[in-house]
Each structure stands twice: as structure tokens, then as C-alpha cells.
Amino acid sequence: MENQGVVKQEVCLESDIKDGEMREVEVGGQKVLLLKSEGEYSAIGHLCTHYGAPLIKGTLSGSRVRCPWHGACFNIKTGDIEEYPGLDSLPCFKVTVENSKIYITADRKFLESGKRVKLMAQRQAEDPHILLIIGGGPAALVCAETLRQESCKGRIIMATQEELPPYDRTKLSKAMDANAESLLLRQMDFYLQYDIEVWTNKEAVSVNTDAKEVTFQDGTVQHYDQLLIATGCRPRKLKCPGSDLGNVRLLRTPSDASAIFQAAVGKNVVVLGTSFIGMEMASYLSEKASSVSVVGSSRAPFLNTFGKEVGQLARKMLESKGVKFYLQDGVKELKGDNGQVTHVVLKSGTVLPADVFVAGIGVLPNSGFLESSSIALDSNKFVIVNKFMQTNIPDVFAAGDITSFPLFLARNKRVSIGHWQIAQAQGRIAALNMLKKDVQINSVPFFWSALAGKSFRYTGYGEGYTEVVFKGSIEEMKFLAFYIKEDAVVAVASLNFDPAVSRVAEILSSGETISKEKALSEDLSWLKLP
Known part of the structure; x- marks a missing residue:
């Protein structure tokens, strides 16, 4: 039955779907995800709004479904996004049962789009409240959107020192020749529609918390009623002769990214750093450059996060693409000709040809403009916040990579985590607490890394792990790794083992402890793998 763009269609029998199950069905020529949880039916869009993962391959837990690829969560009754990464929510469709037959009624517009923007308030000129956001990354954008979604009608300003409005920074090392326009998370029309002012090329140089004013490099001063600091981090520079x-x-x-890519095509590239940025760049450039060499101080890539075994696998994956590794080594000097780098001299004495040299050796927080303020920083210059994303100064909040915050998974130890998903989650929590909602951050860290056409997934907080338990086979590149600390699983990593990492993320987010005994068991039925 169809009526003015609305279609109602029988999709299956009640007996075709059991409690706790998901099923892809077709409505009006489009796929829809039908779910039954706790005795109730619901229907939502079938693809994650982040990168389009099929949610049927994810994990259903109570009232939400979690994406198998990157861990985004959606409420199955409303379609609302509840955990990141991503921005948009899913459409939600009406489910009815007639004579043991299940019907779904849907608007064709949402069937075709597969996503929706949550309802947002409009700014009202008579509302004098000013919410100033310094920064233009994922935390800043989610904060601005959440404020409008939660009926904030004041003036929202997002000021970033970058040339562009918020974009998907995670793709810079994974698709280095991507067009900048294609990376934008929202088009400018979006900000205009929802009255979010975006100031680009606008660098903050100081904050006066007594006067509630921010001064920018161009000399302008902006008053605020509430302030979010979300300036993120910058790459650490190499300091050596020739740098x-x-x-x-x-x-x-x-x-x-564009400059590195253009300079690297057909040339010799040397990458310093064996963590995520360095390894992803090496992987991407391996098919474009004449040669790619990776230099690192550790004995294996990703050693601190993934451990030796997974790190060695990552090395083999890149070596199969022609990448050469020089580990337990470092850069002594860069040599050049006519002002351009030509060779890299390692501490071991090895000399590598280099037309392009890229350093991926960590980051530093962009907090220099706060050092003359009363806002508390930790010993590494990250902004100290509580679980509500509040700083020590009333009406001043911080979110994203720049923060040092209490992580519930680590018994509220204060940590700094440079993950896209955590930044988005913190942006949301900051917005809610700017609006006096009294909501704490309880997200489980989740990240991914793309190498040689395959994706590693990771969730939890594995610092200080003492043992790794493997399921599957590293050699066959299909494994699940449990990281153990004090007889409990504190993190997991996987390759070609979906949706195990998403399932563990859901378990950890509930506060449940996964014992070492459970990880060691041959019975993995508790993971509900397909």
C-alpha cells in the first residue's frame, strides 16, 4: 500500500524472527533493518551513517545496535545516534503486526536517504546567550550540533584556526590524495540553516576568564557566556640537523596530506614513526612512491598498543607491499641539496635516500594560548576536566584530544586519548552540561586503523596489560586478541573477526567485567559471533 510517498509492506511472519535477532527486509525496493528485542519489534535504516557498514553484521544489545566496523551505536526505537563515530541518526519506521504478519510503514524519502539529522532549534535573536567554541574538530562540531538538538536558542560561534570548517581528519593518512571538499563533515549550508557561526582562519591567542573574553590573533575580542576549548593537538616536530x-x-x-602525496609520487619516501599515522601513511604511499622506508625506535610497529605479535603482523603486511623497516633506530641527521632533503642518516649509520621525509612521532596539545589564564593544565599541558567536561573555571569546558579526563574503564585514572570517537563523545557531553543536564562521560574508547587494504579494530584501554590471549590465527590474518591486566580483559583488538570488538565494547560499556578465564575459554558463545 502506498500513499503520497508512504509505503506499507508485509516483510515477514512473526515466526521468522526471534527475540534478540535482526533481519534485513525489503520495503519499497530498499533494505530496512527489522529487529526484535525484549519482545518488541522495531525497524531502522540498515547502514551505519558513519561509513555505511551493514548493521545486520553488528551487535544488538537491549535498545541499541552497535556498528561492526567502528562502534557507532543507534537506538533501535528512535534511530538516534547514541555513541560515535558519526553525526547523523537513522530513520525509524513504524512496525505493525496483523494476523501474525509483520508490516513496515515508511516514508520513501527516508528509505532512500538512509539517514536523518536530528531536529534542531533555531537561534532566537532575543536570546542574548553566547556559546563560544574554540576549535573546529569533531568535538567542536558535535558540541555545536548537540546544543541545537537540545533546544539551545542562543548564539553559537565555532572559531577555528584552520582554513576549512570541520572535516574528517581520520582520512588524511588513509586517503592522502582525497579532495579537501570531500572530507567536509558538513557543508556550509548546514551551518547557515541551523545558525551556527563558523569562523575559519581564526586563532585564539588568550582567554580572560574573569572578563569572559577570548582574544584572537587578528586582534578581535569575543565575549562569551560559556566557552568550550576544543583546539586538539598538533604534530610533534623532529629536532635534528637538517630538519x-x-x-x-x-x-x-x-x-x-596533498603536499606529501604530490611530492611522494614516484619518489623515495622516509617515514619516521611506527604508530598509526606513520604506518597508515606508509601503507597508502607504498603503491604511489618509488620506495617507502619506515624508521622507528621500537622493536615492532604499534608495540605499546597492539603488542609484539600484532605489530610484527602489521610489519609483514607492509613489507609485502615493498615497505622497508629500520627498527630500534632513529634519525641522526637529514641531508639535502639546494635546500631540499635528499638523504636521511640514521643513528645506526644507515643512510636512506629521501625525496620526502615525514615525521609521525606524536602530538602536543594546542594549549599555549591558555598558559596565561587560570584554566588548569596538567604537567603535559593538557586541559584538566572532570567527567562533565568541566574545567576548574565555571562556564569553561573542554573536549577532544586536548583534554586530560577521568576514564571509567581505568578506574577514573586521568588520561589523554586522541581518538575521533572519544572526541565526538566528549563534545556531546560538554554540550549537555553547558545546558545543565548533569551527564557524565562513560564512553568506551574505540578506534580503527587501515593497513594494506585491511582494518584493525580496537576497543578498551590496554595500558599496562601484562598478557595477550589470542583466538583465531595471526598467520592467517583472522584473529581476536584479548589484553589482560589483573585477571581481567581491559582491551581487545581484531582483524577479520567482526563483530567481536563491537560486542566487547558493548559489554565493557555496561560496566561488566570480562574475566581472564572467559578469554582463555574455547567457548566464545558469549560473543554471539555469526
Whole structure:
């Protein structure tokens, strides 16, 4: 039955779907995800709004479904996004049962789009309240959107020192030749529609918390009633002779990625760093450059996060693409000709040809403009916040990579985590507490890394783990790794083992402890794997 763009269609019998199950069905020529949980039926869009993962392969837990790829969560009764990454929610469709037959009624517009923007308030000129957001990354954007979604009608300003409005920074090392426009998380029309002012090329240089004013590099001063600091981090620069030569690069912006890519095609590339940025760049450039060499101080890539076994696998994956590794080594000097880098001299004495040199050796917080303020920073210059994303100063909040915050998974130990998903979650929590909602951050860290056409997934907080329990086979590149600390699972990583990591993330988010005994067991039925 169809009526003015609305379609009602029988999709299956009640007996076709059991409690706790999901099923893809077709409505009006489009796929829909039908779910039955706790005795009730619901129907939502079938693809994650982040990168389009099929949610049928994810994990259903109570009232929400979690994406198998990157861990985003959606409420199955409303379609609302409840955990990140991503921005948009899913459409939700009406489910009815007639004579033991299940029907779904849906608007064709939402069937075709597969996503929706949550309802947002409009700014009202008579509301004098000013909410100033310094920064233009994921935390800043989610904060601005959440404020409008929660009926904030004041003036929202997002001021970023970058040339572009918020974009998907995670793709910079994974798709280095991507067009900058294609990376934008929202088009400018979106900000205009919802009255979110976006100031680009606007760098904050100081904050006066007594006067509630921020001064910018161009000399302008902006008053605020509430302030969010979300300026993120910047790449750490290499300090050695020759580091000022041409084609010695760092990766931070789309223009950086484009410059590295263009300089690398058909040339010799040396990457310093064996963590995520360095390894992803090496992987992407391996098919474009004449040669790619990776230099690192550890004995295996990703050693601190993934451990030796997974790190060695990552090395083999890149070596199969021609990448050469120089581990337990470092850079002594960069040599050049006519102002351009030509060679990299390692501490071991090895000399590598280099037309392009890229350093991926960690980050530093963009907090220098706060050092003259009363806002508390930790010993590493990260902004100290509580579980509500509040700083020590009333009406001043912080979110994203720049924060040092209490992580519930680590018994509220204060940590700094540079994950896209955590930044988005913190942006939401900051917005809710700017509006006096009294909501704490309880997200479980979740990240991914793309190497040689395959994706590693990771969830939890594994710092200080003492043992790794493997399921599957590292050699066959299909495994699940449990990281153990004090007889409990504190993190997991996987390759080709979906949706195990998402399932563990859901368990950890509930506060449940996964014992070492459970990880050691051959019975993995508790993971509900397909």
C-alpha cells in the first residue's frame, strides 16, 4: 500500500524472527533493518551513517545496535545516534503486526536517504546567550550540533584556526590524495540553516576568564557566556640537523596530506614513526612512491598498543607491499641539496635516500594560548576536566584530544586519548552540561586503523596489560586478541573477526567485567559471533 510517498509492506511472519535477532527486509525496493528485542519489534535504516557498514553484521544489545566496523551505536526505537563515530541518526519506521504478519510503514524519502539529522532549534535573536567554541574538530562540531538538538536558542560561534570548517581528519593518512571538499563533515549550508557561526582562519591567542573574553590573533575580542576549548593537538616536530630542509613534512591538514602525496609520487619516501599515522601513511604511499622506508625506535610497529605479535603482523603486511623497516633506530641527521632533503642518516649509520621525509612521532596539545589564564593544565599541558567536561573555571569546558579526563574503564585514572570517537563523545557531553543536564562521560574508547587494504579494530584501554590471549590465527590474518591486566580483559583488538570488538565494547560499556578465564575459554558463545 502506498500513499503520497508512504509505503506499507508485509516483510515477514512473526515466526521468522526471534527475540534478540535482526533481519534485513525489503520495503519499497530498499533494505530496512527489522529487529526484535525484549519482545518488541522495531525497524531502522540498515547502514551505519558513519561509513555505511551493514548493521545486520553488528551487535544488538537491549535498545541499541552497535556498528561492526567502528562502534557507532543507534537506538533501535528512535534511530538516534547514541555513541560515535558519526553525526547523523537513522530513520525509524513504524512496525505493525496483523494476523501474525509483520508490516513496515515508511516514508520513501527516508528509505532512500538512509539517514536523518536530528531536529534542531533555531537561534532566537532575543536570546542574548553566547556559546563560544574554540576549535573546529569533531568535538567542536558535535558540541555545536548537540546544543541545537537540545533546544539551545542562543548564539553559537565555532572559531577555528584552520582554513576549512570541520572535516574528517581520520582520512588524511588513509586517503592522502582525497579532495579537501570531500572530507567536509558538513557543508556550509548546514551551518547557515541551523545558525551556527563558523569562523575559519581564526586563532585564539588568550582567554580572560574573569572578563569572559577570548582574544584572537587578528586582534578581535569575543565575549562569551560559556566557552568550550576544543583546539586538539598538533604534530610533534623532529629536532635534528637538517630538519628545516624542504620536503620535511608533518601531517595535520588536508593541504599537508596533498603536499606529501604530490611530492611522494614516484619518489623515495622516509617515514619516521611506527604508530598509526606513520604506518597508515606508509601503507597508502607504498603503491604511489618509488620506495617507502619506515624508521622507528621500537622493536615492532604499534608495540605499546597492539603488542609484539600484532605489530610484527602489521610489519609483514607492509613489507609485502615493498615497505622497508629500520627498527630500534632513529634519525641522526637529514641531508639535502639546494635546500631540499635528499638523504636521511640514521643513528645506526644507515643512510636512506629521501625525496620526502615525514615525521609521525606524536602530538602536543594546542594549549599555549591558555598558559596565561587560570584554566588548569596538567604537567603535559593538557586541559584538566572532570567527567562533565568541566574545567576548574565555571562556564569553561573542554573536549577532544586536548583534554586530560577521568576514564571509567581505568578506574577514573586521568588520561589523554586522541581518538575521533572519544572526541565526538566528549563534545556531546560538554554540550549537555553547558545546558545543565548533569551527564557524565562513560564512553568506551574505540578506534580503527587501515593497513594494506585491511582494518584493525580496537576497543578498551590496554595500558599496562601484562598478557595477550589470542583466538583465531595471526598467520592467517583472522584473529581476536584479548589484553589482560589483573585477571581481567581491559582491551581487545581484531582483524577479520567482526563483530567481536563491537560486542566487547558493548559489554565493557555496561560496566561488566570480562574475566581472564572467559578469554582463555574455547567457548566464545558469549560473543554471539555469526
